[in-house]
């Protein structure tokens with residue numbers, strides 16, 4: 001049996017990532033693909049702890065350096081746990097993951113240099129490699145207007161300055177990992193149908 005393909009989606013908050021992933025996933029399922037969807041931070045214990053921090057309603061404050069280590073630990077657990085990414089890929093299941101180590105490079109660089117964030121993720125990098133990474137590229141202004149249109153309170157990472165910095169970090173990380181993670185940049189400021197068409201095509205090429 002051939003190994004499943006590992007497909008990662010990346011993008012700043014407000015890039016439309018969640019909507020795109022949901023639509024693409026259901027159309028791939030309708031086409032009869034053997035594919036599963038997962039995300040980071042995960043819904044497991046370490047991921048829950050991180051989500052509490054992001055929402056700002058955790059029991060205690062955590063230093064950003066600790067958060068960077070927790071993201072790396074959550075990822076390793078995501079790969080290695082029974083029923084995790086490694087097991088699924090080994091069983092021939094294709095896996096779509098909403099965010100992976102490129103998110104750590106983009107969001108956690110600053111408390112540590114990017115090179116150190118990459119070091120923190122070496123354990124994961126030695127275990128899996130994305131067959132395709134789709135980066136949904138969008139201007140910070142567009143992203144912020146989408147976040148505001150949701151009508152929810154902005155989360156920890158969603159101020160303009162912060163998103164601009166995250167966006168720049170993504171660009172740097174993409175340069176470093178473009179070949180190794182097979183990163184494709186998709187213009188996510190277009191109409192949804194055009195984005196979905198392109199993304200579905202990219203994934204179909206990889207999994208067929």
Ligand code: TYD
Nearest residue numbers: 013018040041071099100103104107108157
């Ligand atoms: P979530 O509510 O799932 O947002 P989104 O739908 O945009 O993915 O929260 C995930 C947040 O976690 C998001 O703001 C990015 C952040 N994050 C990091 O800071 N580092 C990481 O390594 C990962 C995976 C996510």
